[in-house]
Amino acid sequence: MRIDVVTTFPEMFRPVLDASILKRARDAGVISVVVHDLRGWTTDAHRTTDDSPYGGGAGMVMKPEPFFAAAEALRCPEDGGCAEEVILLSPQGELLSQRMARELSSRKHVILLCGHYEGVDERVRQHLATRELSIGDYVLTGGELPAMVVIDAVARLLPGALGAEEGAEADSFADGLLEYPQYTRPADFRGWQVPDVLLSGHHEQIRRWRRKESLRRTRDGRPDLLQGASLTEEDRELLAEVEREDETGR
Ligand code: 9D3
DSSP states (O other), X not given: OEEEEEESOGGGTHHHHTSHHHHHHHHTTSOEEEEEEGGGGOOSTTOOOEEOOTTXXXXXXXXXXXXXXXXXXXXXXXXXXXXXXXXXXXXXXXXXXXXXXXXXXXXXXXXXXXXXXXXXXXXXXXHXXXXXXXXXXXXXXXXXXXXXXXXXXXXXXXXXXXXXXXXXXXXXXXXXXOXXXXXXXXXXXXXXXXXXXXXXXXXXXXXXXXXXXXXXHHHHHXXXXXXXXXXXXXXXXXXXXXXXXXXXXX
16 A cells, blocks of 8 residues: 655654554555655745635635645556545544544555645645545644554554554454453552453353453443444343443442
8 A cells, every 4th residue: 555645744754654563564565655745846936835815814824736736746656647545634524433544444545635723725625635534623733643643543454564463353443342451460460450250261251251341341431332333142231231230339
């Protein structure tokens, strides 16, 4: 997979792309990320990327021409003209989800356009971007950190990006529930014990306990996820136990 990023802050990306899983995925040849300076597609001596808003008002608006020139130059450099996605990172965008990350990970080529606080000329959104994505309802200074979040979420889903032991299948959200609690040695840390069942060696009881705690966590912390989850008969029994324990104080 190839990802091109267009930004006025290209230097923000290097340390993130050179770390951890992203580095491994790049070394494995699973993904290639190229970061481009938007100013490279300006045509004036001052390399202007923004201008004052039509209609007046404070602040500046990012000009359309450099974004169009960049995306048009980067579209499928080899097979002549069709990046499968041109994504504008923007606070108005659709919320990034695991489903969206999975969808993007199936594309051969994605172009990410980063705006910043002033905002981007509406014609970029309407006539250049194929999608607009936000990473959440909080205000950031620009689309650069969101672009890195998208790259991270997508890269780790590519076959060969993760080590053998870290299957993306086991992920939280993969089956719509939060993960069960995990423990490692020591069994007693400052008087806080690892649950007996995990030391018992009873695989079936351990499986049931993990499933139940996963359901409990989801119910307590993210009840919205339970609505969308596909629950088995056993899941409903376990949830009923959780409800009962909740009423009786365990
Ligand atoms: C004029 C100020 N803003 C009104 C709320 C508009 C604005 C535009 C651009 C505010 C912040 C930004 C910079 N943020 C992004 O470009 C951005 C973002 C974000 O702020 N939060 C979550 N996801 C994203 S994706 C891109």
